[in-house]
Amino acid sequence: MTGLAGLRRALHGHPEVGLDLPRTQRAILDALDGLGLEITTGRGLSSVTAVLRGGRPGPVVLLRSDMDGLPVTEATGLPYASVNGAMHACGHDLHMAGLVGAARILAGERDDLPGTVVFMFQPGEEGFAGGKLMIEEGVLDAAGERPVAAYAVHVDCVTPAGHVVTRPGPIMSSANALRVRVTGTGGHAALPQDSVDPVPVAAEIILAIQSFTARRIPVSDPAVISVTRLSSDSPASNVLATTVSLEANVRALSRQTLALIRTELPKLVTAIGAAHGCTVATEFVESYPVTVNDPAETARVLALLDERYGDRVVRLPFPGMASEDFAYVLDEVPGTLIFLGVQPEDGTSGPMHSDRAVFDDSRLDEHAALLATLARRRLSWARSAIMNSGG
Template identity: 45%
Template sequence: MLIDGTASSAGPESGLLTEARSLLPDVVALRRRIHRLPEVGTYLPRTQRAVVEALDGLGLAVTLGRRLSSVVAVLDTGRPGRTLLLRADMDALPQQENTGLDYASEVPGVMHACGHDAHAAMLVGAARLLSARRDRLAGRVVFMFQPAEETAGGALPMIEEGLLTPAGGTAVDAAFALHINARNETCTVHVRPGTQYAAADLVRITVRGRSGHAAGPHRVLDPVPVACEIVQALQTMITRTVGIFEPAVLTITTIRAGRAFNVIPETAELTGTYRTLSEATRRTVREGIARVAEGVAAAHGMTVGVELPEGYPAVQNDPAFTALVRRAAAAALGPSHVHELPHPTMGGEDFSYVLQRVPGAMVFLGACPPGSVPGTVPDNHSDRVLYDERALAAGVALHCAVAEDFLRGGGSGGGEEAEEEAEEGERGAAAGVARTDDSG
């Protein structure tokens, strides 16, 4: 089998992969169209239009979002069966692109640095391929094109607008998504049952002092050193209250205070994020942040405001459905292209809202650029990130393989065989090595 320009031992190329590769020029063209004109947040009119135009003529029931620029397209085979949701996000990041690509972003200060352009293009390719093969299928496939994964969280509004009971009222039975990753070997799939992404929550701390002249700090209450002390104390809190075998990350990313060199400001603001894998640790960190910030401020005679808005919950992959994905990926791409993730990523993903409601899984798709060594290239969210576009054919084939397997009756609730496969995957994960991106 030839996927990435090198032969594997998997035997003849699968029919799905052959058909997906025939679509690759169109998939790449769509990806580059979206890449040139990236959009941020919930309002993505150009991206939405590009996706809708690419879906035209496939015989899908297409619905546009009311509150955001989402697209939901439903493939109904006309035969009774289960319903699978396939998801792609579409939004970009607010950063300047420095890749040097001839199709680089034409929008100043905005770029597709997390591969969402590729996600959207691959899902359109999957819609085309599954539509062409609908006579072999029974049931329905829902294609979810989502804005605002990087910002406000577009999945929840889509759910509230009826995503999981689309066009006819039949509920979605399971869901699948993939995320491209520049640091993993191209065309490889990385899976794990259980927790895949961390819960991603926000931190905002405002230290309130009393302003005055910089030459007389003893006559005021200077919030700046207190804010710095809080940053240091929070790191100590993490290491002394969270068990060493329970992952937790707390990062303060901004400090804002004052505008003049000779004025001690009234307030200093800290913002950041904390990532956890369990609800117990999430609660421990949340309580610890408030306790430390309030205690340090009080020790210096100041007050503090602590805001801890909840972000995305952890992504939990259903073990039985993950076993289906592993099986489908091996059949479509070859067993040598399927790897177990040894541990979750501390990135955040709002696909978690979908997986809270229906079983499913999210996996990583490697796309390390040609001629590069995996693990050494710029990562997702870098202004220089590059992806091997040959991997897009593998992504199209994977979406379709998962859909066909699930609609045939595999996946969630798959019985003892699925449980045994899931247990094998967990054992493999303990010995495997894989890189993951910490997007989100």
């Protein structure tokens, strides 16, 4: 396990954004070298897939880490802080080091391992759907058969160190966007009565979007809709705009609520525009689905967590409204996403995704051991189930 913090800090100092992460990919390949893994890299993205075949027959389990940073200029003042204008402000550097550590542990137990483990190192989690692309390139079939379970551990810099957090069922929301283009006629700012000005119409649409969830979405199945972008094509302060463009970020916890928003919200904004003589074009852009922890897998995971962590296990009462593209894997394979607290002892970290986010990497051995134990226990459970059934 020696060197995981060093690996993490080297990755932290040189983050890359998006799907093309050549330096990060090279660091992961070097860290896995010599473990006897079957390694492939992505065709359309800088992914790494590593397969460890155990010495005894059994099923396949997948462990996943994301790899990309964020376009955030770091302000932590750490001696190993990034200086390239990007930042591992979501802890993906710890995820990579933790998964490398798990690979090292399990490779050392290869002869006794009853099955196969796939290690999935995924670029493009931060809005680029890298998980979906890796699935399309075959990561779920890398071992020759589909995994029976998939697990990921995500660090959290504002949860007390050593606490683990999860829940069965939905744990994180979907993330989508509604793009709206409102078109009027343009004209002179001094003579608005002679034109159809799309700006006040867009303002009315924004208010309608923000109030939509309060009147159309049940509180038992919540959604969050936030207008995040707004612009017009007016070239000068005395020129009325011809068009106004806006975008709303849409988050929901069920397919039913998402379908309602997708159908009814465009109707609403189009009708508002028509009432004022504007034309409205809408585009609904699908992104990450709801992250759903399989109830049966998560029951087994919680039993393991209770055994290892005791009263440091937190069962979330409600899902969070952030999103995670491990959702694409969990749509295909039953599994569980777990959060591991890595808040610094002095509690000085800023929030996740901020330029002041600080993660305690002294928990990396624990992180790696948790991932390895999840895989080992799941393989052993599956083998026992087969033997007990007489298979």
